[in-house]
Amino acid sequence: MSHAVTNSACPIAPHPLSEVELYAFASNSAQFYLTPHEFDVDLEGTLYSSLPIERNELALGAEAAKSALELKLPPSADLVRHLLASALSGDTTAVTLRIGQRDTWGDIWWLSGTRWMGRVLGVEVADDQARIRCESAQVSLKRIGLRRLYSRKCSHVLYSAACGAGPITADAFVLEVYGRSVDLDGGVPGGVSGSLAGGWLQTPDGARHMIVSDTGSGVELLYSVALEPGTEVLLTAGCDHSTATCAARFNNLDNYGGFPAIPSKNPFSTGVF
Template sequence: MSEVYTFSLGAKEIIYDSDTSPITRDEINKEFDNEEANISMPLDLFPATEFRVFNPATTVWCKIVKNGVMIFYGRVAGCSFDIDAGIAKLKLITLKGMLKSKIPSRTYSRSCPFEIFSKDCKLKREDFALYLFEHDIKLDESRFKLTSPKIEAFKSGYFALGYIEFGEAKSHIVAHNDDTLELLFPIPNAFNGIIKVYPGCDKRIDTCETKFNNLVNYGGFAFVPAKNPVTEGF
């Protein structure tokens, strides 16, 4: 199950649970050829701490909300540190920007490089699809949240990082809590009445084994050391 951290952005420092955690962000770029943002924060604040030695084994996602409206959603693509100033700068990139990136098909990494249900993963989508019909679901006013008793039959987080299909369209599943899915894109008022829900994979070896029973096709190198032996020793 994924963890969610919420931060405040403003002129004043916010103290939560006796911890002062101010962050700032640059202007969000919405040009056609690039969509990215930068967030500056104390270097000892999560998720900057996860990038000190290696990139984390799982993808870190970031959602920026202003006045109740989501203005940015993407992943943390990298992190740079200014030790003297005590500042870390996270580079964020949208899904659109990710699609333009050149990504090696295989890398030596602890996490699996294969996409779930791909030819290398070898899992069959139809074996994991959950079918929802119009009478099974309830949508909130924004149509970004989908609720169904059928979803509650699965452990919270099971569908996180997965996606739904409705007609020819798809939407990424941002979060799964109890009987509710939070979607990246809203479901339109008119769709074909059938929604297929697919679980997500965080690309960890234990998830591959316990959630999907697919360890034989795991594409990562789980025993690559978490610490750099050159700089930190064994």
């Protein structure tokens, strides 16, 4: 069955490309359908929206499906905001790279195959660019053993079901914004003062911005944000994943996911005695 492509600027104009890339991102809470080309692609009612996306080179042949995928895109994209929020909630996002083929007789397209499948490992935002790191599904399936880390500090995602801690929050009003620094009217509220590093600032539209540090008069975010003075925001406390913080801040030591008693002495390098 053939499928038509829709160009939002000129719906009936033919496209010179004979092949397009189509990205599908799906999690428990949201789906995103994107294409790196300058026109939108409509396949059976699913619209792949145009967005400037760059990716690394994938291996050829049978090794292509095993290659890691790294994407570069604008940090203001809704997908980036969703992935940052998912990193805080522990929600996993699957990604599929498909290929659309154009009929030589007209502006008609169809799905000609799947180039790559996997999951998002993480997203980083720096200056005017966001980087999304993805792991192949074949690599995930062939990994031996449990995926949970054996570490001194807790590996649970804060406020996730495995963590079990209740969110510690406080409302505040924006006084002024200087790049990544957000000054708050009256300073950081007492209920969350000194505990916001690793937490987030949530705007009225639901967007979450990770907090790097608590400065007393305000907070420093992971990346720059545009907020008008007087905007009401929700501040949520973070965690450094230590036993001291788990006990004192959240009273949640029964659910602690780390192994603080791991011996620091390695018998393979220092000997047993």
